[in-house]
Amino acid sequence: MKKVIVLLYIVVVAVMAAATIVERYQGTDYVSEHYYGAWWFSALWALLAAVGIICFLKQRVRRLSVVLLHLSLVVILLGALLTHLTAVRGVVPLRKGIPTNEYLTRDMYLRQLPFTICLDNFEMQFYEGSDMPSDYISHVRIDDEPVTISMNNIASKKGIRLYQMDFDSDLQGSILSMNSDPWGTPVTYVGYALLFVTLVWMLADPKGGFRYELSQLRNHRTALTVFAVAIFVCFVFVMNHFLGKYSPENHPLPVLNSRLLPIHIATIMMAYTLLFFIFLNSLVGIIRPKLRQTTLHLSQLLLFPAIAFLCYGIFIGAIWANVSWGTYWSWDPKETWALITLMVYAVPAHRSIRMNRHVYMTLAFLSILITYFGVNFFLGGMHSYA
Numbered sequence: 001m002k003k004v005i006v007l008l009y010i011v012v013v014a015v016m017a018a019a020t021i022v023e024r025y026q027g028t029d030y031v032s033e034h035y036y037g038a039w040w041f042s043a044l045w046a047l048l049a050a051v052g053i054i055c056f057l058k059q060r061v062r063r064l065s066v067v068l069l070h071l072s073l074v075v076i077l078l079g080a081l082l083t084h085l086t087a088v089r090g091v092v093p094l095r096k097g098i099p100t101n102e103y104l105t106r107d108m109y110l111r112q113l114p115f116t117i118c119l120d121n122f123e124m125q126f127y128e129g130s131d132m133p134s135d136y137i138s139h140v141r142i143d144d145e146p147v148t149i150s151m152n153n154i155a156s157k158k159g160i161r162l163y164q165m166d167f168d169s170d171l172q173g174s175i176l177s178m179n180s181d182p183w184g185t186p187v188t189y190v191g192y193a194l195l196f197v198t199l200v201w202m203l204a205d206p207k208g209g210f211r212y213e214l215s216q217l218r219n220h221r222t223a224l225t226v227f228a229v230a231i232f233v234c235f236v237f238v239m240n241h242f243l244g245k246y247s248p249e250n251h252p253l254p255v256l257n258s259r260l261l262p263i264h265i266a267t268i269m270m271a272y273t274l275l276f277f278i279f280l281n282s283l284v285g286i287i288r289p290k291l292r293q294t295t296l297h298l299s300q301l302l303l304f305p306a307i308a309f310l311c312y313g314i315f316i317g318a319i320w321a322n323v324s325w326g327t328y329w330s331w332d333p334k335e336t337w338a339l340i341t342l343m344v345y346a347v348p349a350h351r352s353i354r355m356n357r358h359v360y361m362t363l364a365f366l367s368i369l370i371t372y373f374g375v376n377f378f379l380g381g382m383h384s385y386a
Contacts, residue, residue: 075191083184094119179326268313274306
């Protein structure tokens with residue numbers, strides 16, 4: 001059974017990686033239909049979850065933190081399945097003064113809205129002293145109730161959320177995206193919340209892997225202190241660089257004008273910083289055999305908070321995406337490779353898995369290089385600026 005779950009795990013990661021490459025040449029619509037939206041892709045995830053549950057139950061794990069951690073993953077997958085099966089999405093094109101109660105589906109069919117919406121006015125706001133747009137704003141009436149919709153400011157009516165998506169070139173029309181996902185999003189958010197709580201719990205658990213690795217390094221406090229200081233200095237440098245790079249003054253895209261931006265970047269970059277030091281530490285372990293055991297414990301120690309920060313960053317990004325354009329997960333290449341990176345590094349977090357951890361975590365760093373540089377310079381997508 002373990003061999004089956006390992007094979008399925010590899011296949012899922014390989015399929016996601018392949019899909020990002022296919023998207024580069026065939027386009028987003030193609031992979032949305034033939035990969036991410038295909039029945040076999042959902043079935044593959046379902047099979048992985050089912051086999052994983054069977055293997056977990058056979059191990060008879062009794063530690064509540066471990067049980068809840070793996071339960072959270074099942075809840076997240078259940079939420080994703082509910083979103084796939086029940087969510088309704090579309091586009092609402094509006095012209096000034098013309099009411100409508102219809103929306104357009106992706107396959108170009110008209111469907112009814114449970115309300116009437118009319119555009120009163122559309123305006124663009126600009127950063128002071130420049131011609132750079134700071135926001136796109138639609139002033140609408142929904143069942144004669146005045147509502148303002150702009151970037152990062154949605155409207156909600158009768159279970160349907162409306163988002164500012166685009167506008168007509170003559171500024172007399174606005175294009176809104178609509179989304180109704182009453183089941184998938186709440187279930188997924190519950191799964192994420194449970195995941196975060198249990199990750200913190202596992203860091204504090206006296207019987208957990210993090211505390212175990214910490215206890216193994218008590219006789220090497222100098223090495224631990226040096227790495228801690230180095231990580232802190234590196235993190236401060238990276239944060240100063242990236243928070244400045246993506247400030248509204250330097251990168252004033254309206255969709256980036258959100259308080260979640262610095263939090264999202266900070267958590268993701270903290271994870272990458274820790275994983276970078278794991279990469280360096282693993283190289284030392286390979287080159288210097290005498291330090292192999294010490295570097296192994298240090299890598300395993302850093303791995304737990306790195307995974308926690310990566311999970312936090314992904315979830316905060318999901319919330320931001322849901323607030324901004326109506327879907328918490330869109331299988332953008334950057335999102336997909338962030339998930340692949342999480343799955344790759346989740347493997348050595350299991351102490352029961354036998355492997356050469358130094359070699360594995362050295363090679364695993366390739367997933368981060370692809371996530372950042374590969375997506376930005378080759379794969380593209382809406383995150384290619386980051």
